[in-house]
Amino acid sequence: MSGNLLREGLDSVRATMRRDRVFDFMLPADNPRLDISHNTLLYLEDVSVSFDGFRAINNLNLYIDDGELRCIIGPNGAGKTTMMDIITGKTRPDSGTVYFGQRINLLKLSEPEIARAGIGRKFQKPTVFENLSVMENLELAMAGEKGVWRTFRARLDAAANERIDEVLELIGLVSERRRSAGVLSHGQKQWLEIGMLLMQRPRLLLVDEPVAGMTHQEMDRTAELLTSLAGDHSVVVVEHDMEFVRSIARKVTVLHQGSVLAEGSMDEVQNDPKVVEVYLGGD
Numbered sequence: 001m002s003g004n005l006l007r008e009g010l011d012s013v014r015a016t017m018r019r020d021r022v023f024d025f026m027l028p029a030d031n032p033r034l035d036i037s038h039n040t041l042l043y044l045e046d047v048s049v050s051f052d053g054f055r056a057i058n059n060l061n062l063y064i065d066d067g068e069l070r071c072i073i074g075p076n077g078a079g080k081t082t083m084m085d086i087i088t089g090k091t092r093p094d095s096g097t098v099y100f101g102q103r104i105n106l107l108k109l110s111e112p113e114i115a116r117a118g119i120g121r122k123f124q125k126p127t128v129f130e131n132l133s134v135m136e137n138l139e140l141a142m143a144g145e146k147g148v149w150r151t152f153r154a155r156l157d158a159a160a161n162e163r164i165d166e167v168l169e170l171i172g173l174v175s176e177r178r179r180s181a182g183v184l185s186h187g188q189k190q191w192l193e194i195g196m197l198l199m200q201r202p203r204l205l206l207v208d209e210p211v212a213g214m215t216h217q218e219m220d221r222t223a224e225l226l227t228s229l230a231g232d233h234s235v236v237v238v239e240h241d242m243e244f245v246r247s248i249a250r251k252v253t254v255l256h257q258g259s260v261l262a263e264g265s266m267d268e269v270q271n272d273p274k275v276v277e278v279y280l281g282g283d
């Protein structure tokens, strides 16, 4: 390595080590390309996908505002999970467009690129590392993508610990921080997994059936958590438990046969004859 190169290398290391330097990965996942000047964070337009000739998603149009909490309901097989698969790049639609803000075409990005752009997804089954402590799980979630993390580990610890503390507070696991994830209750594991997503500072959080298997108390706590995340994040919650949905609902979208059947407040959609028919009429 030439002297100049070495000096440049050292300078950049020093710049990175400066106390007042804010590390990129500590910033909100504010993708500079993310344009939300129209206040809409996510656009799905005319999206369709078929599996073996069956249209699971059928000309779906869905718009999620920046910072909103949206509940998505609908009978089994309505296409709710498939919709999330499309947003996260797991399933590619046959037609239609999917944009993150005005400019980021999600159909052109890979699954990891979509995650890095600021979209986090929580699956139904918690996937925490049972043998690691709560804190270690969060630390690992942060380290995930970032090579720089390992390089400047010592210096980063302070900033990382601050974020871990913040997230522990949010998910209500401060006093469980040193316990191994394996001994947590089902609800606590779910919150830890949401915390792991939060370590990456997603702009959009997709949560599929978060309260399945939870006690009433855990459900109340989850309602508080998801409600508190809205504002800083947009949160899309798919859930069958209507009592839970009612407790957090602002705007509710009813999916049926891969399309939007109704949209509005919980009262509006529950009194919509089309919705009543789908839920009670059988089809």
Ligand SMILES: Nc1ncnc2c1ncn2[C@@H]1O[C@H](COP(=O)(O)OP(=O)(O)OP(=O)(O)O)[C@@H](O)[C@H]1O
Pocket: 051, 052, 056, 074, 075, 076, 077, 078, 079, 080, 081, 082, 083
């Ligand atoms: N990869 C796949 N291959 C074949 N069919 C699929 C695939 N993914 C989903 N489907 C079908 O698409 C339809 C929509 O499924 P999806 O899982 O999106 O429904 P859902 O609304 O999430 O239902 P639930 O409330 O039961 O979770 C179902 O008929 C399902 O069998």
Ligand SMILES: [Mg+2]
Pocket: 080, 081, 082
């Ligand atoms: Mg589903």
